[in-house]
Amino acid sequence: MHDDVESTVQRICQSYDNDGRRLMDIVTDLHREYGCVDPEAMDLIARCVNVPRLRVQSLVSFYSFYAEAPRGRIVIRLSDDVIDRMHGYDRVAAAFCDELGIGMGETTADGLFTLERTACIGMCDQAPAGLVNDVVITHLSSDKARQIVQDLRRHGDPHQLVTSLGDGENGCDLIHSMVRNNLRKAGSVIFSPINRGEAIRKALSISPQEVIRAMKTARLRGRGGAGFPAGMKWEFARGAGDGQKYILCNADEGEPGTFKDRVILTERADRVFAGMTIAGYAIGASEGIMYLRAEYAYLKPHLEDVLRRRRIDGLLGETVLGRNEFAFDIRIQIGAGAYVCGEETALISSCEGKRGDPMTRPPFPAQKGYNGCPTVINNVETLCCVTKIMEEGPATFSDCGSDQSSGTKLLSISGDCKRAGVYEFPFGTTLREVLNECGGLEAQAVQVGGPSGKMVSPADFDRKICFEDLATGGSVMVFGPQRNILDIVHGFMDFFVDESCGYCTPCRVGNVLLKQLVERVRDGSGEPDDLDQMRRIAGTMKATSRCGLGQTSSNPVMSTLTTFETEYTDRVQDGPDGQRRGFDLAESVKAAESIAGRPSVHTGQDD
Amino acid sequence: MTPGITFTIDGKQVTAAPGQTIIEAADTAGIYIPRLCHKPGLEPFGSCRLCTVTVGGRPCSSCTQPAAEGIVVESDTDELNEHRRALLEMLFVEGNHFCMFCEKSGNCELQALAYKFGITAPSFTYQWQKHDVDASHPQILIDRNRCILCARCVRASQDLDGKSVFGFVGRGPNKRLAVNAEARLSDTNVDVTDEALDVCPVGALLRKHVGYKVPIGKRQFDHTPIGSDVEGEPAPDDCGCGGAENVCQCTQSE
Numbered sequence A: 001m002h003d004d005v006e007s008t009v010q011r012i013c014q015s016y017d018n019d020g021r022r023l024m025d026i027v028t029d030l031h032r033e034y035g036c037v038d039p040e041a042m043d044l045i046a047r048c049v050n051v052p053r054l055r056v057q058s059l060v061s062f063y064s065f066y067a068e069a070p071r072g073r074i075v076i077r078l079s080d081d082v083i084d085r086m087h088g089y090d091r092v093a094a095a096f097c098d099e100l101g102i103g104m105g106e107t108t109a110d111g112l113f114t115l116e117r118t119a120c121i122g123m124c125d126q127a128p129a130g131l132v133n134d135v136v137i138t139h140l141s142s143d144k145a146r147q148i149v150q151d152l153r154r155h156g157d158p159h160q161l162v163t164s165l166g167d168g169e170n171g172c173d174l175i176h177s178m179v180r181n182n183l184r185k186a187g188s189v190i191f192s193p194i195n196r197g198e199a200i201r202k203a204l205s206i207s208p209q210e211v212i213r214a215m216k217t218a219r220l221r222g223r224g225g226a227g228f229p230a231g232m233k234w235e236f237a238r239g240a241g242d243g244q245k246y247i248l249c250n251a252d253e254g255e256p257g258t259f260k261d262r263v264i265l266t267e268r269a270d271r272v273f274a275g276m277t278i279a280g281y282a283i284g285a286s287e288g289i290m291y292l293r294a295e296y297a298y299l300k301p302h303l304e305d306v307l308r309r310r311r312i313d314g315l316l317g318e319t320v321l322g323r324n325e326f327a328f329d330i331r332i333q334i335g336a337g338a339y340v341c342g343e344e345t346a347l348i349s350s351c352e353g354k355r356g357d358p359m360t361r362p363p364f365p366a367q368k369g370y371n372g373c374p375t376v377i378n379n380v381e382t383l384c385c386v387t388k389i390m391e392e393g394p395a396t397f398s399d400c401g402s403d404q405s406s407g408t409k410l411l412s413i414s415g416d417c418k419r420a421g422v423y424e425f426p427f428g429t430t431l432r433e434v435l436n437e438c439g440g441l442e443a444q445a446v447q448v449g450g451p452s453g454k455m456v457s458p459a460d461f462d463r464k465i466c467f468e469d470l471a472t473g474g475s476v477m478v479f480g481p482q483r484n485i486l487d488i489v490h491g492f493m494d495f496f497v498d499e500s501c502g503y504c505t506p507c508r509v510g511n512v513l514l515k516q517l518v519e520r521v522r523d524g525s526g527e528p529d530d531l532d533q534m535r536r537i538a539g540t541m542k543a544t545s546r547c548g549l550g551q552t553s554s555n556p557v558m559s560t561l562t563t564f565e566t567e568y569t570d571r572v573q574d575g576p577d578g579q580r581r582g583f584d585l586a587e588s589v590k591a592a593e594s595i596a597g598r599p600s601v602h603t604g605q606d607d
Numbered sequence B: 001m002t003p004g005i006t007f008t009i010d011g012k013q014v015t016a017a018p019g020q021t022i023i024e025a026a027d028t029a030g031i032y033i034p035r036l037c038h039k040p041g042l043e044p045f046g047s048c049r050l051c052t053v054t055v056g057g058r059p060c061s062s063c064t065q066p067a068a069e070g071i072v073v074e075s076d077t078d079e080l081n082e083h084r085r086a087l088l089e090m091l092f093v094e095g096n097h098f099c100m101f102c103e104k105s106g107n108c109e110l111q112a113l114a115y116k117f118g119i120t121a122p123s124f125t126y127q128w129q130k131h132d133v134d135a136s137h138p139q140i141l142i143d144r145n146r147c148i149l150c151a152r153c154v155r156a157s158q159d160l161d162g163k164s165v166f167g168f169v170g171r172g173p174n175k176r177l178a179v180n181a182e183a184r185l186s187d188t189n190v191d192v193t194d195e196a197l198d199v200c201p202v203g204a205l206l207r208k209h210v211g212y213k214v215p216i217g218k219r220q221f222d223h224t225p226i227g228s229d230v231e232g233e234p235a236p237d238d239c240g241c242g243g244a245e246n247v248c249q250c251t252q253s254e
Helices: A002-015 A020-034 A039-049 A053-062 A082-086 A089-100 A142-155 A198-204 A208-217 A230-238 A260-267 A269-283 A294-312 A344-351 A380-392 A394-399 A431-438 A485-499 A505-522 A528-544 A548-552 A555-563 A565-572 A585-596 B022-028 B078-094 B109-116 B152-160
Strands: A074-079 A113-118 A130-132 A135-137 A183-185 A246-251 A287-292 A329-334 A375-379 A408-415 A421-426 A445-448 A454-456 A475-479 B005-009 B012-016 B052-055 B058-061 B072-074 B140-143 B166-169 B176-179 B205-207
Touching: A002 A020, A002 A039, A020 A039, A020 A053, A020 A329, A020 A344, A039 A053, A053 B166, A053 B176, A074 A089, A082 A089, A082 A408, A082 A485, A089 A113, A089 A142, A183 A431, A198 A269, A198 A380, A208 A230, A208 A269, A208 A380, A208 A394, A230 A269, A230 A375, A230 A380, A246 A269, A246 A344, A246 A380, A260 A269, A260 A294, A260 A380, A260 A408, A269 A287, A269 A294, A269 A329, A269 A375, A269 A380, A287 A294, A287 A344, A294 A329, A344 A375, A375 A380, A380 A394, A408 A431, A421 A431, A431 A445, A431 A475, A445 A485, A454 A485, A454 A555, A485 A505, A485 A555, A485 A565, A505 A528, A505 A548, A505 A565, A505 B078, A528 A548, A528 A555, A528 A565, A528 B078, A555 A565, B005 B022, B012 B022, B052 B078, B078 B109, B152 B166
Parallel strands: A074 A113, A183 A421, A246 A287, A246 A375, A287 A329, A408 A475, B005 B072
Antiparallel strands: A074 A130, A130 A135, A408 A421, A445 A454, A445 A475, B005 B012, B052 B058, B052 B072, B140 B205, B166 B176
16 A cells, blocks of 8 residues: 555656656646545655655645545535525535435545535536536535435435536536536627637737737737736746747636636637737747646546647647747646635645735736746737737727726626626626626625725726726625625625635734634624724724735725725624624623533522 | 845835845845744745735835845835734734743734733634644654744755755644654654754744743843844843843832
C-alpha cells in the first residue's frame, strides 16, 4: 500500500517534471486517485518537487476542494449561497444528511460518501444545485436528493446521474451535463455567430501596436467589474521589456450569483481563446493560461478539445497561421475552490502552485506577474470582446453602449424573477428595463455586482448598468418582498468569512466581527451602538485591507445601512415590553440555572 | 544632482534613497509610523496594515509602498490613527492575550502599541478561539494564543536562517502558524540560536529557561513608549531604574 502511494506520487510529480510551480495540478491529480493528500503524501510530494513539506501543507489547507483527511469516494458538495438558500437549500441539505445518515462535512462509515457545503458553484439560475465529484446536479429537491443517494448506492457512478441533457453544447459528448444555458437574450457582441479564425487573421495583418490602438479606440474596459481600460493594460505589459510574457484568462467566476462565463465557455470558447491569442500577439507573449475554477471542471474536456482543434487548424502552436515570428499556446490551470483566486494577483499565486494569497502591489502584474514576468490578466468576457473588436472593428463595438462604457454587458440574473438566466444588454440599460425583461419588477431589492456590490432599492431602479453608474461584473440577484434583507446580508458576510485568505488583519478579523454584529441585530439582540460599531469596522476594512476582497466585503453592510436603514434601526429599538426584541426571559433564566447548576430560587413561586 | 527622492510626510520634508519604502524613509527621518509585521532586515510583508498611510489621499501600507518623488504622505492623522486603533483591537479580540501572565509583557510590541493608542480594553467582541500550544521542543515554546500572524518568524527562518521552519496553514479566520513537520516543532530543524526566535513582536515564540531574565519594570517599553527609538528620544539615563530621565515613570526616579 505504501509503495503504491510512493510510486503514484512519483509518477504524478514526474508528469509535471517535478516542477513546484505545478503543485496545484499535482495535488489535484493525487486527489483523483486517493481523495486526499495525507501527511505521508505531503512528505512524498515535498521530496519529489524539492520544496519544504510545509509549502505543500499550506497549499492543501488553503483550498476548500483539497483535504488532508480521507474523504468518501464520492464527494457531494451542495452550493450554499443566498440564492440556493432561497430555493430550498436547507430542505435539500436535510434530505441528503438524512438519506446518508451523516451531518454536513462528514463521511459515511463505509467510506463511500462525503457531504459538504461549498460556495456558489455558478448555477444560481438552476438552484438549488450541487456537485457530485465533477458532475453538476441542478434543480434539486428533497425527493431528488434521496433519489440521487439511492442511485449512487446502486451504481456508484456520478456520471450516470445525468439522465436528461442540457441545451446547446451541454449535450455534447465531452460535456454531457444536465446544466442548461438559460441564455435568455443574446446581444450583438458575445453570443453573435462566430467566424472562427477571422479575428486572428485580421489582428496578424496589422502591427501589435495597432491591435492595442484598436482596443483603445473601442474603449474596451475590463468586464470583471473594475473596468480598467484593456488597451492601457496591454500597453504597460508590451512596454515592459522584450522577455517572456504571459496572458492569463480569469475563468475563476466565483462572485456569488454570476454564471455568464460558464455559458461563454460552453458556447463560445473559441472566441475566448482567440481573444487570448490576439492579446498574446499584442503584448508579445507566447504562452497563455486559462485559470478555470474547480466548480467548472466538467467543462475542461470540452475546452481541451477546443484547444486541440485550434492547434490542428493552425490557430495555436509554434507558427500561428503560418507566421514564423508568432508562437502561442494555451494551457488550462484548474483551481481548487477559493473565491479570492479571482483577484488577479491571487490568481497568479495559484497558477504558480502556491496558496491563493494576493501579492503585494506594486509591482503590478503588467511589470512583474506570473513567474516574475510581465503578465496581462483579462476576464473571459473581456477576451470575447477583444475577438469581436477584431472581427468587426472598434467603431462598431463602441457604437453600442453608454458614454464611458462601450459594448454590451452580460448579466447573470437569478433570484425572485420569472426568467433567471444570462442576458446580454447594451451598457446603459436601466435596471428597470433589466427587471422588466427577466420578470422581476416586484423586487424589494436587487443586489447588483454580487455580494461586494450594491443593494439597490426600487427608488433607484432607473439607474443604469454601466461603469459610470451601477458597475457590475454581471451578478444581478433579485429579492422579492418576502425576503428578509438581514438574512441576505448575513449570507453575504458568511461567504466573505469563508473566503478571506486571512493574510491581512482587517479582512481576516473584520468580516467575522461584522457577520456577528449582523447576526445580533437580525436576531433582535442588538443595540443602537452596534450600528456605529459596524460602520467603524467597515471603515477600517475599506481603508486598510490589502486587496479588493477586504476593501469591498463590508459593502453588503454599508450599502444596506444606507438604503435599508430601517431594517437595522427597527430591530435595535426596545420591544413593546421595554426589553430587547430578541430577549427571552425564560430562556435566560434557564441558561443561568444551567451555569449555576441548580434551579432558580424563584422556581415554583412563579408557576 | 543627488539621487535622493524628496517627498513629505505630515508636511515634513524627507529624503529617501532609490528603492526605499515610505516607512524606511520615515525611520531615517525620525518619523515613527506604527507597525507590527514590518521589521528592518526582513522582506516587507504588509499584513498587519498598521502602517497604513495615505499617499495623495489614497491608503496604502507604507512598509511595501516605494517612496516616490513629490508624493504627499499623511500618517499621523485622526482618521488613520482611528483605523490603527481598530486594527489593534481586532488583533486583541482575535487572539487570547493575557498581558499579566505573559512573559513578553513590557517587551511586547502589541501591548506597547495598545498603550500608545490609549486602548485600555477592546470594544469588539472577544472571539475566544481555541489555539494550540507547542511545548515539544526542549528549548523553544510556541503559544499560538498570542500569535498575530505577522510572519516575521516565517521570513526570518527562510531568509536569515536559511531554513523553512515556520509557515501558515488554513485560510481566513482559520489561518494559523505551522511548523515544517507533521505536527511538532521538535521534529523540525529549528535551533535555539535561530534568528527567527528573536523577531516575534509578541509572546508567541519564546525561548525556554530564560523567562523573566529582565524583570518586569526594566523592560523595553516600561519606560519609553514604542517608537521612541525611531523618534530619537535620548538614550535612557541611569536613574537606577533603567528608564529615560524625561519619560521615566518609575517611582524610584521621583
